[in-house]
Amino acid sequence: MDLLISFVLALVALLILLQLTVLLLWVERKGSALIQDRVGANRANLFGGLLPFNLGIVNTLMADPLKLFHKEDVIPKDADKFLHWLAPFIAVLPLFVTFAVVPFGDVLVIGDRVINLQAANVNVGLLFVLGMVSLGVYGVVIGGWASNSRYAFLGGVRGSAQMISYEIGMGLALVAVVLTYGTLDLQQIAREQGKLMWGVIPAWGVFYQPLALVLFFIAGIAESKRPPFDLPEAESELVAGFYTEYSGSKQSMFMMSDFIEVAIVAALVTTLFFGGWQVPYLQRDGFHFPGGFFVGVPSLVVTILQVVSFLVKLFIFCWLQILVRWTYPRMRYDQLMNLGWKRLLPIGLANVVVTAVLVLALEGFTIK
Amino acid sequence: MIAFYFIALLTLASALLVVLHRNPIYSALGLVNTLFLIAVSFVMLDAELIAMLQVIVYAGAIVILFLFVIMLLNVESEVRSARISKIGTAGLAFVLLFAVELAVFALVRDPSGAQELPAGFGSTELLAETLFSKGMLSFELTSLLLLVAVVGAVVMARRKVES
Structure with a gap:
């Protein structure tokens, strides 16, 4: 029974991630059209447009991946065949498992069984995510090298330098959060945020660590290699960067890894800074409004509200990243390195020092 | 126990790949694999934090820098020669020495001294x-x-x- 529950939880986490990835593909196409005042993807319609409304969403969701997986898989003549084949898998696989440690709800109570709504409860969950995301770099580097093409190679080299640089800023932003909540377990961090600050404001990370949120969001976008940080694949300079020599399903795996990273950044921003699955004032037995008002809610409804709350926040931050992607122009390479090393790093360090001093000085400040 | 032997065997195989492969890129990738599998061993020993740090620091940062340098310097594949170099001989000697040391340690140690892990x-x-x-x-x-x-x-x- 326990095994079955774990299996279902893992499946749910994986499905959230996969559905979100495909959905983001469509949202990105339609969203960019909205921003640029175009109609966007509207060709894939059911029944040849006989229906009065456009079912484009359903069809684009299926048509895009199907098209990509049907294309010919070209391997360059001088490529390193094995590594060329391996790279897309290395890019995608570590990212798949990261969602396992993201909690998508508090607990589900069925009878007297209490199920923790998280696929894998790792007590160093935050480090697990960081580690797996850092392994994703290998896909970029190996893909760039194995293609044996100048453009791809330059993209791979750029990618490795960029991702190492921004991992540091990202790590420092996370250190401040860990200091605030005193744990590395993502579920525990989410639970801590259910408490209240001065009895009114929810103890969300955004109120404790606004600076860390900004740092993390910037570093997160840079880690997912999307504009304005898309130098590894800068299409006006390097054709398509590290995946220039990829086609068909393998190219789509690289694209998918991009969208998965968007989803992971959104999930982490949600969990660390916006209370994860928390609904303000909603405890396990109902709403506890400030001033002593209490509205009881059945346990199952609480769980559903929490999962919905998590998904809504997740969508909002995915959408925010798509907005950023279609709003800002690409940075120059020196600007990219300056931002990473001369801005994010010192600010992140200062934030960690200030947080540590505050935590020590106001021992009661931490919600322990 | 089976999991341990499986992981140990894989670790050894990828460590051999590091030393024996002629292409430095493959050697670096073998190194990543070795370090990752050692992290897996750490997880099996209940040292999750060390395992994650191992992945983040070694696999995620240091070996990426190795790859970066190898790619930038454009190191060519090594030409295999029949003769074993001086460094190779010294290396073999150390391997033998270490093997003897391990064997002695395994024979001498007293398993009854094992303690319960602290909470x-x-x-x-x-x-x-x-x-x-x-x-x-x-x-x-x-x-x-x-x-x-x-x-x-x-x-x-x-x-x-x-x-």
Whole structure:
């Protein structure tokens, strides 16, 4: 029974991630059209447009991946065949498992069984995510090298330098959060945020660590290699960067890894800074409004509200990243390195020092 | 137990790949694989924090830098020669020495001295407490050493540009 529950939880986490990835593909196409005042993807319609409304969403969701997986898989003549084949898998696989440690709800109570709504409860969950995301770099580097093409190679080299640089800023932003909540377990961090600050404001990370949120969001976008940080694949300079020599399903795996990273950044921003699955004032037995008002809610409804709350926040931050992607122009390479090393790093360090001093000085400040 | 032997075998195989493969890129990738599998061994020993740090620091940062340098310098595949070099001989001697040492250790050690693990073993709190109380001096000295190494590297790189 326990095994079955774990299996279902893992499946749910994986499905959230996969559905979100495909959905983001469509949202990105339609969203960019909205921003640029175009109609966007509207060709894939059911029944040849006989229906009065456009079912484009359903069809684009299926048509895009199907098209990509049907294309010919070209391997360059001088490529390193094995590594060329391996790279897309290395890019995608570590990212798949990261969602396992993201909690998508508090607990589900069925009878007297209490199920923790998280696929894998790792007590160093935050480090697990960081580690797996850092392994994703290998896909970029190996893909760039194995293609044996100048453009791809330059993209791979750029990618490795960029991702190492921004991992540091990202790590420092996370250190401040860990200091605030005193744990590395993502579920525990989410639970801590259910408490209240001065009895009114929810103890969300955004109120404790606004600076860390900004740092993390910037570093997160840079880690997912999307504009304005898309130098590894800068299409006006390097054709398509590290995946220039990829086609068909393998190219789509690289694209998918991009969208998965968007989803992971959104999930982490949600969990660390916006209370994860928390609904303000909603405890396990109902709403506890400030001033002593209490509205009881059945346990199952609480769980559903929490999962919905998590998904809504997740969508909002995915959408925010798509907005950023279609709003800002690409940075120059020196600007990219300056931002990473001369801005994010010192600010992140200062934030960690200030947080540590505050935590020590106001021992009661931490919600322990 | 089966899991341990399986992981150990894979670790050894990828470690051999590091040494034996002629292409330096494959060697670096073998190194990543070895380090990752050692992290898996750490997980099996209940040391999750160490495992994750191993992945983040070694696999996620250091070997990426190795790859970066190998790719930038465009190191060619090594030409295999029949003769074993002096360094190779020395290496073999050390391998033999280490094997003998391990064998002696395995024969001599007394398994009855094994202790129960303390509560919370491998947790972040316990590790941090040990590191910042008992291991404070060596921790600070290590960071000083690393700082000196970084400054030294920068100084040497600077000098080359000027000359």
